[in-house]
Amino acid sequence: MTQPNNLLLELSGVGKHFGGLTALSEVSLHIQQGEIYGLIGPNGAGKTTLFNVITGLYQLDQGTFKFGGNAYVRCKPHQLAQAGIARTFQNIRLFANMSALENIMVGRHVRTHSGIWGALSRNASSRAEERAITERARELLHYVGIQRPTHTLAKNLSYGEQRRLEIARALATEPKLLALDEPVAGMNATETESLKTLLQSIRSDGITVLLIEHDVKLIMGLCDRVAVLDYGKKIAEGKPEDVRRDPAVIAAYLGGESISPTQESGADVGRDSSRHSQTFIRDEFRPTDNGRE
Numbered sequence: 001m002t003q004p005n006n007l008l009l010e011l012s013g014v015g016k017h018f019g020g021l022t023a024l025s026e027v028s029l030h031i032q033q034g035e036i037y038g039l040i041g042p043n044g045a046g047k048t049t050l051f052n053v054i055t056g057l058y059q060l061d062q063g064t065f066k067f068g069g070n071a072y073v074r075c076k077p078h079q080l081a082q083a084g085i086a087r088t089f090q091n092i093r094l095f096a097n098m099s100a101l102e103n104i105m106v107g108r109h110v111r112t113h114s115g116i117w118g119a120l121s122r123n124a125s126s127r128a129e130e131r132a133i134t135e136r137a138r139e140l141l142h143y144v145g146i147q148r149p150t151h152t153l154a155k156n157l158s159y160g161e162q163r164r165l166e167i168a169r170a171l172a173t174e175p176k177l178l179a180l181d182e183p184v185a186g187m188n189a190t191e192t193e194s195l196k197t198l199l200q201s202i203r204s205d206g207i208t209v210l211l212i213e214h215d216v217k218l219i220m221g222l223c224d225r226v227a228v229l230d231y232g233k234k235i236a237e238g239k240p241e242d243v244r245r246d247p248a249v250i251a252a253y254l255g256g257e258s259i260s261p262t263q264e265s266g267a268d269v270g271r272d273s274s275r276h277s278q279t280f281i282r283d284e285f286r287p288t289d290n291g292r293e
């Protein structure tokens with residue numbers, strides 16, 4: 001649970017622009033070690049952009065970003081992975097033709113020492129390291145609840161298993177912070193409930209969790225605190241039950257506009273046309289049983 005004055009991630013005044021579009025503006029967040037922290041907001045609000053900033057895929061344009069008390073400026077993804085930030089992606093990114101075990105081993109290599117020459121020469125220490133990596137990957141496969149032969153190709157796993165495999169790969173980097181971008185999107189209620197249990201175990205094992213999610217039941221039942229982004233700005237932060245009632249949050253999701261049936265069935269494309277799909281109050285902020293993507 002939350003430990004006061006034990007900050008893990010600190011964003012101060014973070015801004016990110018794409019040409020004329022402001023994806024993040026003056027975003028400040030403080031996440032305590034051991035928290036499960038939710039990040040929500042309508043489509044295009046900047047949630048994934050924030051993940052991309054803290055994992056080094058994007059460089060921020062304004063503000064500062066500290067992790068474990070250290071400032072990270074213009075860092076590459078592997079440097080932030082080594083610092084202890086791991087993530088999963090909104091759209092699953094696995095090596096489809098590699099086995100489940102190998103996908104996890106890829107993550108583990110962030111923490112290995114032999115390097116490319118050790119791997120090529122297959123000396124004794126690199127062989128021992130490789131055995132340890134394989135063993136840890138097996139443990140993680142089991143830990144995330146994938147009960148399949150380890151050689152099963154990633155592409156042959158079910159959708160829910162693939163999501164879990166991504167989490168296992170992220171855990172293989174031994175993160176302090178696990179950032180999950182919509183981990184239950186497309187899952188049914190049973191799969192979602194079981195993923196919730198997994199995330200609780202991950203937190204119990206001492207890993208801080210940052211969670212982007214539209215599944216409000218999950219956010220409510222899991223997060224210690226939630227921040228809401230809207231048009232790149234943080235418009236609310238607090239306990240989930242308080243945030244849910246916040247008038248600014250309600251306004252952001254409903255926009256004070258009526259939503260026509262045509263709009264509701266439209267595909268999510270640009271920001272303006274997609275906001276209608278974020279029926280925070282009517283659909284997304286009450287228990288859902290989402291269909292597959």
Ligand SMILES: Nc1ncnc2c1ncn2[C@@H]1O[C@H](COP(=O)(O)OP(=O)(O)OP(=O)(O)O)[C@@H](O)[C@H]1O
Pocket residue numbers: 018021022023041042043044045046047048049050090271
């Ligand atoms: N690489 C990019 N180039 C240009 N615009 C971008 C880029 N990445 C994101 N954007 C824009 O920044 C805004 C925020 O996008 P982002 O993907 O962070 O939203 P999001 O909150 O994750 O939305 P969703 O809930 O739909 O996943 C959007 O308007 C998006 O089109």
Ligand SMILES: [Mg+2]
Pocket residue numbers: 047048049090
């Ligand atoms: Mg996103």
